[in-house]
Amino acid sequence: xxxxxxxxxxKYGNVQVLHGLNLAVKRGEIVTILGANGAGKSxxxxxxxxxxxxxxxGIFLEDKPLHKLEAHQIVKLGLAQVPEGRRVFGxxxxxxxxxxxxxTATDLALIQKNLDWVYEMFPILxxxxxxxxxxxxxxxxxxxxxxxxxxxxxxxxxxxxPSLGLAPILVKSIFxxxxxxxxxxxxxxxxxxxxxxxxxxADRGYVLELGKIVLEDEAKALLTNQEVQxxxxxxxx
Amino acid sequence: MQLFLxxxxxxxxxxxxxxxxxxxxxxxxxxxxxxNFAHGDLFTIGAFFGLTLLLxxxxxxxxxxxxxxxxxxxxxxxxxxxxxxLLERVAYRPLRTSPRLSAVVSALGAxxxxxxxxxxxxxxxxxxxxxxxLPTTTVSFLGVSIPVMRIVLxxxxxxxxxxxxxxxxxxxxxxxxxxxxxxxxxAKLMGIDVNRVIMYVFLIGPALGGAxxxxxxxxxxxxxxxxxxxxxxxxxTAAILGGIGNIPGAMLGGLLLGVIEAMGATYISLxxxxxxxxxxxxxILIFRPxxxxxxxxxxxx
Ligand SMILES: Nc1ncnc2c1ncn2[C@@H]1O[C@H](COP(=O)(O)OP(=O)(O)OP(=O)(O)O)[C@@H](O)[C@H]1O
Ligand SMILES: [Mg+2]
Numbered sequence: 001x002x003x004x005x006x007x008x009x010x011k012y013g014n015v016q017v018l019h020g021l022n023l024a025v026k027r028g029e030i031v032t033i034l035g036a037n038g039a040g041k042s043x044x045x046x047x048x049x050x051x052x053x054x055x056x057x058g059i060f061l062e063d064k065p066l067h068k069l070e071a072h073q074i075v076k077l078g079l080a081q082v083p084e085g086r087r088v089f090g091x092x093x094x095x096x097x098x099x100x101x102x103x104t105a106t107d108l109a110l111i112q113k114n115l116d117w118v119y120e121m122f123p124i125l126x127x128x129x130x131x132x133x134x135x136x137x138x139x140x141x142x143x144x145x146x147x148x149x150x151x152x153x154x155x156x157x158x159x160x161x162p163s164l165g166l167a168p169i170l171v172k173s174i175f176x177x178x179x180x181x182x183x184x185x186x187x188x189x190x191x192x193x194x195x196x197x198x199x200x201x202a203d204r205g206y207v208l209e210l211g212k213i214v215l216e217d218e219a220k221a222l223l224t225n226q227e228v229q230x231x232x233x234x235x236x237x
Numbered sequence: 238m239q240l241f242l243x244x245x246x247x248x249x250x251x252x253x254x255x256x257x258x259x260x261x262x263x264x265x266x267x268x269x270x271x272x273n274f275a276h277g278d279l280f281t282i283g284a285f286f287g288l289t290l291l292l293x294x295x296x297x298x299x300x301x302x303x304x305x306x307x308x309x310x311x312x313x314x315x316x317x318x319x320x321x322x323l324l325e326r327v328a329y330r331p332l333r334t335s336p337r338l339s340a341v342v343s344a345l346g347a348x349x350x351x352x353x354x355x356x357x358x359x360x361x362x363x364x365x366x367x368x369x370x371l372p373t374t375t376v377s378f379l380g381v382s383i384p385v386m387r388i389v390l391x392x393x394x395x396x397x398x399x400x401x402x403x404x405x406x407x408x409x410x411x412x413x414x415x416x417x418x419x420x421x422x423x424a425k426l427m428g429i430d431v432n433r434v435i436m437y438v439f440l441i442g443p444a445l446g447g448a449x450x451x452x453x454x455x456x457x458x459x460x461x462x463x464x465x466x467x468x469x470x471x472x473x474t475a476a477i478l479g480g481i482g483n484i485p486g487a488m489l490g491g492l493l494l495g496v497i498e499a500m501g502a503t504y505i506s507l508x509x510x511x512x513x514x515x516x517x518x519x520x521i522l523i524f525r526p527x528x529x530x531x532x533x534x535x536x537x538x
Contacts, residue, residue: 051422075428087423089416100416103409104428152428 001060002027002187003048003079003156008057010040010047010211017043018211020057025156030178030188032198032219034232035208041191042084044208045158048189049081050074061156076104078155082162084191086145090134094125097133097144101151110153118147121177139170146177156187163194175201195232199223207232242381244499250387250456252495253394257449258472259479259487260401261321261442267418267482268431268438271337274344275324277469278351279443283317283450284460285359288366297370306371306455310393313451314444321443322436330432348465355462363461366454390452397445398488405484414438418482467511471498474518480531489529 003025010018017040025031035041046052048059050071059066066074080101089097098118102111119126122143128136133144142162149157159178163171175197182188192198199205199219207215207228215228222228258280265273290296290309297305328347332340372389375382405411417424417434424431453468454460475494479486494514501513521528 049426051425070430071425072428072430075426081426083423083426087420087426089419089423091419092412092415096412099409100412100424100427100429103413148427 001025002029002062003189004058004060004063005044005048006058006060008044008047008059009055010043010052011055016055016211018047018054021208021211021213023206023213023216025187025189027155027187028182028185029204030182030190030202032190032192032195032202032205033208034192034195034198034205034222034228036231039208040211041208042160043211045081045083045160045189045191048074048158049079072104075152078153079158080149080152080154080156081158082145082149082160084160084164086138086141088133088136088141088144088148091132093130094133094136094144095129097148098125098151101148102153104152111151114151114153118150121180122147139166139174142166142170142174143177146174146181150181150186154186156189157181158189158191160191161193162190163192163197171197195228196223199228239381240503242379243383244503245496246381246383246387246391248496248499249492250391250394250495251499252475252492253391253398254449254452254456254491255468255472255475255495256488256491257394257397257445257452258468259475259491260398260484261446262473262476263479263481263484263487264414264438264442266476267484268414268421268435269329269340271329271340272344272473273324273329273442274341274469275328275347275351276442276446277465277472278348278355279317279321279324279465280446280450280453280468280472281355281460281462281465282320282351283313283443283447284454284464285355285364285450285462286313286316286447287451287454288364288460291366291370302370302372306389310448310451313447317447317450318440318444321439321446324443325435325439330435352462352465359462361462363459366458366460368458371455386455390456393448393452397448401441401445402485402488410434410437471511471514474514477518477528478521480528483528483530486528486530493529 001024005021005023008018008021009016021044033041043052047054048066050066050069054067061077061079064077098115102114105111124140125143125147133141136144146162162174166174171194178188179201190198190202199222202219205217205219205222206213261276262273265271287309290312296309324347328343329340332343372385374385376385405414413429414434414437416427417429417431421431471494475490476487478494479490494517497517498510498513502510
């Protein structure tokens, strides 16, 4: 297992949001986490990344306990996140945003290689490299956020609702890019509202309800699962 | 015209000092959204350390006035930077997740602590920077005679500002500081150690403030344990004028405020010198609360 979450409990103040979550991701997989608004998907990702501290339970990346580390140390171990709402640095240029993605990297040749890769994947970013990130369109910002995540040369990339607020055609192209990133050897954890697309892309999926995993299976099986269809796919089609 | 030039250069020299102090307010506000009320006292500490070192080390006679002053200022910057970093550790970091008001109270407490400590150590009376240790020559420019010290101070503040600007805009650590000021969470996701960024800010801001303290001592010759209050308030005004959180804004705001004040004191009334700054502050807060260069700020003070 590349990433393993065991009995994770998270509280915000007195309010418990995750109730003993278990989840595992194999190297090379695309795993998707489905769930309604407020189910705790973003909380899960933020806890993995170390921005939220767990109340109890453990998170292990290649058996190293992430829950004992600070956020900035976790990036160095090869885990990056593209957060919900993109959160690009609006008053910094596209290029500066990408360079910050490689903040923990020291190998200049590798940084340049990743930069070339990102610019190749999203040519529009190369054109806009000196522009302030805050002036990009929503779709371009999402590309920048993904590119920025890749700059860290992660083994595993967490994506939180990359399709949020994008036109359907852009969503398709973002998903195609995610597949391409995965093919290049990056393991993916994908949180999505667009369950159908996510399940078509993913190898396996988890369904999160009120801070608990209620279902886990091959993505194909979840696509045809009656409960999943009713709750997340708008009924059978 | 002579009077105008005289006051312009004076205003720029004082404005450079305001700008250096304002940078400390603005950088701390940038990353923590906190007004470091003890910042003015760090400036005072700089002035007193400068005095002690000037009197005790005799640097200006050993290695000449220029090198002596440079070494002196660097030493003061280092010492005040350490105190700044310590202040952050002791007074602000433990309250990082507490309600904002706690940190504000802690800042006010730190300010009172510093003021009293300085008074206990150095006394409550004015202390004098010895003028015989400092250059007193003047140069003539367009028929106006300008003290060399004024030019040196203005030049020094420009050099420090340019250095800071380069650091913040061009270096990796500088970019990390800007990123943490925009979105701490996202900065952490990049692998930036935000605690370290905050420490850098509490080293740089106080270092510049401490340098400004020495400069005031050298320029006016007199220092006092309460001087940080007035200078702090003016530098804070300068930071707001430029747009708090905005580094070039603090530089512009400081220089502008220095010139406005010098002109006001000359052409309106000397007695109004301090009131003018506060009028400027009130006018900005009414008409342009984001400051001259600020974009999206001043809602969280
Ligand atoms: N910083 C916080 N402080 C307090 N409560 C929070 C905080 N962040 C999230 N919550 C609460 O935790 C629960 C889970 O939130 P979370 O953002 O993880 O959900 P989500 O599954 O990502 O939802 P969405 O699909 O809307 O993004 C929600 O009830 C939310 O209100
Ligand atoms: Mg979410």
